[in-house]
Amino acid sequence: MNDLLGSWEQCGVDAFIILTAHGHDPHQEALSTLRTRRARIFTVDIFALDFTEYLEDPSGPTHGGELDTSLMLHLAPELVRMDLAQDYPLTERQVASYRRRAAGPVPALSPGSVGRPTLASAEKGARLYKMIRDRIATRVLGVPPAPPVAA
Numbered sequence: 001m002n003d004l005l006g007s008w009e010q011c012g013v014d015a016f017i018i019l020t021a022h023g024h025d026p027h028q029e030a031l032s033t034l035r036t037r038r039a040r041i042f043t044v045d046i047f048a049l050d051f052t053e054y055l056e057d058p059s060g061p062t063h064g065g066e067l068d069t070s071l072m073l074h075l076a077p078e079l080v081r082m083d084l085a086q087d088y089p090l091t092e093r094q095v096a097s098y099r100r101r102a103a104g105p106v107p108a109l110s111p112g113s114v115g116r117p118t119l120a121s122a123e124k125g126a127r128l129y130k131m132i133r134d135r136i137a138t139r140v141l142g143v144p145p146a147p148p149v150a151a
Helices: 002-010 025-031 066-075 092-097 122-139
Strands: 015-020 040-045
Touching: 015 025, 025 040, 066 122
Parallel strands: 015 040
Antiparallel strands: none
């Protein structure tokens, strides 16, 4: 990745915003080692943001659940098969062991996701995406937040 950033820097790019949606600590550490000669690098873990007011199940896990699926329905709906979506809520014991920064795989009986993907929608994904974009613009780029649109 350093080679890629270096190549883009040589072409005139002077700032990079690296977005990640992977909370695994070694992944975060690897991103913190990115270096360039002059360009600024910002690394943003989008799932570190507070999505509570945007989700029906905000306490749920993020692996293929409501949050991930909503974003994908907004960004690339052709890749999402909602007809195959199955909720896989975790027991309290599983929640305790399946923390966001843990490296463990999804539970063996999971259909490939953890959480409640059936709560997802493209509209919710659009609201989530806007919130992520606005937070990055405000916190990383220093752009003041846009005023709310009058109803």
